[in-house]
Amino acid sequence: MSAFLLLAAALPGLFVDADPTSAFKDAGVECAAIPAARAEAWKGQCATVVDPAALTKLPAPGVRYRMNEARASSAPWVDTNGARYSRGLPGKALITAGDGKAALAAAEAHAFGVDVLIAAGPKEWKSFGQMNKFLATLPGDDLPALANIGFLDDGSPAALENMKLLLRRNLLFRKVSKPDSALDVNVKPKPGDPSAFAYEVRQKLTDPKRMLRLYGSEVVVARLTGNATRRRVALLNYSNRPVEGVRIRILGNWPNVATYAFGEKLDAADVVVADGATEFSLPRVPAYVVVELAR
Amino acid sequence: MQRRDFLTLPSVAGVALAAPKTEELPKYRVQSSYAPAKQPGMPGPFPGRVVNVHAAKSIDTSTEKVDPAVVAEMMKQGLLALTGEKDYRDAWRRFISPNDIVGIKLNCSGAPKICSHPVVVAEIAKQLIANGVAAKNITCYERFQDQVVSAKYPSYLPEGVNVWAASAGRDALNGYDPRTYVEVDFFGEDDTRSNIVRPISERFTKIINVPNMKDHGASGVTGCLKNIAYGSFHNVARSHRFEKTNTFSFIGTLASVEPLRSRTVLQIMDGLKGIWHGGPFQHADRFGFYPARMMFGTDPVAIDRLLIDIIEEKRKAEGAISVFNRSMDYVKKGDFRKDPNTNNFIREPGHIEYAGGLGLGVFDKFKITVKEIRL
Numbered sequence: 001m002s003a004f005l006l007l008a009a010a011l012p013g014l015f016v017d018a019d020p021t022s023a024f025k026d027a028g029v030e031c032a033a034i035p036a037a038r039a040e041a042w043k044g045q046c047a048t049v050v051d052p053a054a055l056t057k058l059p060a061p062g063v064r065y066r067m068n069e070a071r072a073s074s075a076p077w078v079d080t081n082g083a084r085y086s087r088g089l090p091g092k093a094l095i096t097a098g099d100g101k102a103a104l105a106a107a108e109a110h111a112f113g114v115d116v117l118i119a120a121g122p123k124e125w126k127s128f129g130q131m132n133k134f135l136a137t138l139p140g141d142d143l144p145a146l147a148n149i150g151f152l153d154d155g156s157p158a159a160l161e162n163m164k165l166l167l168r169r170n171l172l173f174r175k176v177s178k179p180d181s182a183l184d185v186n187v188k189p190k191p192g193d194p195s196a197f198a199y200e201v202r203q204k205l206t207d208p209k210r211m212l213r214l215y216g217s218e219v220v221v222a223r224l225t226g227n228a229t230r231r232r233v234a235l236l237n238y239s240n241r242p243v244e245g246v247r248i249r250i251l252g253n254w255p256n257v258a259t260y261a262f263g264e265k266l267d268a269a270d271v272v273v274a275d276g277a278t279e280f281s282l283p284r285v286p287a288y289v290v291v292e293l294a295r
Numbered sequence: 296m297q298r299r300d301f302l303t304l305p306s307v308a309g310v311a312l313a314a315p316k317t318e319e320l321p322k323y324r325v326q327s328s329y330a331p332a333k334q335p336g337m338p339g340p341f342p343g344r345v346v347n348v349h350a351a352k353s354i355d356t357s358t359e360k361v362d363p364a365v366v367a368e369m370m371k372q373g374l375l376a377l378t379g380e381k382d383y384r385d386a387w388r389r390f391i392s393p394n395d396i397v398g399i400k401l402n403c404s405g406a407p408k409i410c411s412h413p414v415v416v417a418e419i420a421k422q423l424i425a426n427g428v429a430a431k432n433i434t435c436y437e438r439f440q441d442q443v444v445s446a447k448y449p450s451y452l453p454e455g456v457n458v459w460a461a462s463a464g465r466d467a468l469n470g471y472d473p474r475t476y477v478e479v480d481f482f483g484e485d486d487t488r489s490n491i492v493r494p495i496s497e498r499f500t501k502i503i504n505v506p507n508m509k510d511h512g513a514s515g516v517t518g519c520l521k522n523i524a525y526g527s528f529h530n531v532a533r534s535h536r537f538e539k540t541n542t543f544s545f546i547g548t549l550a551s552v553e554p555l556r557s558r559t560v561l562q563i564m565d566g567l568k569g570i571w572h573g574g575p576f577q578h579a580d581r582f583g584f585y586p587a588r589m590m591f592g593t594d595p596v597a598i599d600r601l602l603i604d605i606i607e608e609k610r611k612a613e614g615a616i617s618v619f620n621r622s623m624d625y626v627k628k629g630d631f632r633k634d635p636n637t638n639n640f641i642r643e644p645g646h647i648e649y650a651g652g653l654g655l656g657v658f659d660k661f662k663i664t665v666k667e668i669r670l
């Protein structure tokens with residue numbers, strides 16, 4: 001197992017390429033990032049001018065079910081920016097998030113500890129504001145990300161696809177420049193079927209050594225952070241509706257479980273600490289849930 | 296009423312199961328803290344014994360209307376013959392006591408066209424109540440809510456009897472026991488667990504299984520074993536994702552998990568209507584047929600062994616390929632929903648013999664006794 005620190009990121013910001021309206025404040029968003037062309041209109045408001053051209057553009061996260069497309073698996077296609085975040089961004093990212101995805105994009109950035117702006121229209125402002133309020137209430141996240149797979153990222157597109165599928169399968173990895181003997185497994189990128197690659201890595205690691213496992217959903221991706229006395233599991237639901245029930249297993253004995261869920265009160269249930277692992281169930285997983293575990 | 300004594304059936308010549316070799320089987324890990332009962336419900340007190348009650352008037356084949364009075368008589372005769380009791384109440388009390396909390400395992404995978412008929416289920420509930428079980432302690436259960444709702448059970452059931460589905464959404468995990476499951480990796484899927492329906496482990500003291508008589512594209516036929524197994528666990532469709540499925544060993548493995556095996560005390564196969572192709576669904580009207588019978592027993596393997604013959608005979612009469620045909624010439628070569636000589640999978644009727652090998656019942660037809668009753 002190995003840990004590396006993520007820089008604590010500021011809350012995601014909202015990029016608005018429009019003149020100010022009351023809907024902005026009504027949504028509970030205090031400040032906006034705006035293009036220079038809007039500076040005059042936003043005079044007297046809390047706004048920061050940014051140059052979109054200087055930002056790394058990323059797509060909105062989400063799920064595509066692709067029911068009418070022939071493919072090897074019927075599993076839904078999860079569009080996550082997590083692999084890009086894991087690889088590292090040169091600076092701030094700009095995510096274009098329509099179709100109800102602004103809140104998820106904000107949660108995803110929070111889970112991965114990255115600094116992002118989210119470009120979204122007025123329909124998205126309310127849910128974005130609600131998510132940012134929720135993120136602000138979470139206990140401080142100064143915990144390092146945990147992983148036991150080293151991924152020798154060569155910067156190639158194939159490597160990015162490999163990392164996407166490792167993330168998708170909740171195989172906890174970190175980017176390394178050379179094999180790290182502190183990790184259980186070190187792997188190189190492999191072109192071809194990234195799903196087959198992820199399975200190969202899983203077999204190398206073996207399931208009993210997986211630091212985190214998730215049962216009951218194909219659309220929830222988990223991040224694990226922690227130190228000697230705490231664990232934090234961040235759960236991102238990439239679909240557009242709550243998942244009705246998941247079971248989480250993490251290595252180690254962590255009997256005290258506290259849950260923070262976006263938009264609702266949730267309690268973990270059926271906590272079992274046995275055989276060197278802790279398991280608990282969540283009856284629902286909305287867009288974002290953070291679970292704090294302690295000894 | 297015509298009645299024949301229990302007959303020992305000969306083995307069917309030419310039935311080559313071509314079962315997968317043991318070394319090819321997936322590695323299963325069963326997680327359960329429940330000990331088996333002294334006498335597990337499957338195969339129960341009557342291994343190898345089946346009562347087959349036929350009543351032509353049980354179902355109107357033009358309207359599919361079921362006659363409740365005929366069904367009630369079929370059930371009475373079936374249980375008396377199975378148990379050898381003279382008094383109908385005594386027959387029920389061989390399986391159920393008034394303080395039991397009873398689950399009735401429905402089969403709704405093909406509902407509303409084909410399912411455990413509400414008249415049959417209602418008659419079972421009535422008999423349970425007549426034998427002292429409180430209506431509130433009877434729950435008709437299935438996995439998926441939309442299927443259960445489509446069958447409209449509440450309008451047939453005695454007041455107070457519950458109807459419950461494990462999942463409001465198709466794969467929701469909430470209705471399942473997180474501590475009791477079978478773990479297996481079939482093809483690299485990430486979710487390797489199949490958890491048991493929660494009331495089976497935490498609430499029910501007895502279970503009555505009410506399957507239909509159906510062909511099944513993956514398992515060959517779907518009767519007692521598949522209904523109690525795949526209908527009582529989460530995340531089971533993964534066993535038949537590809538042409539070569541794992542239904543052969545998964546069905547029996549699931550049915551053997553405690554406490555499901557011990558608590559499933561009675562099998563009542565509703566064969567008023569059946570499906571001879573495309574099961575578990577009825578894709579076309581012509582694939583439905585009317586055996587107009589019900590089979591009773593405690594041994595799911597023995598009943599399902601007879602079911603193979605019923606489906607096989609009907610398919611033969613319709614000019615369809617055998618359920619034992621393993622040739623890839625017929626797999627995904629057309630639309631199985633229309634053509635009975637094509638399929639999406641290689642059928643695995645050998646799952647029944649495999650389950651017999653796990654101790655769930657008697658597969659050898661020389662050792663199965665059948666009491667035929669005609670009303």
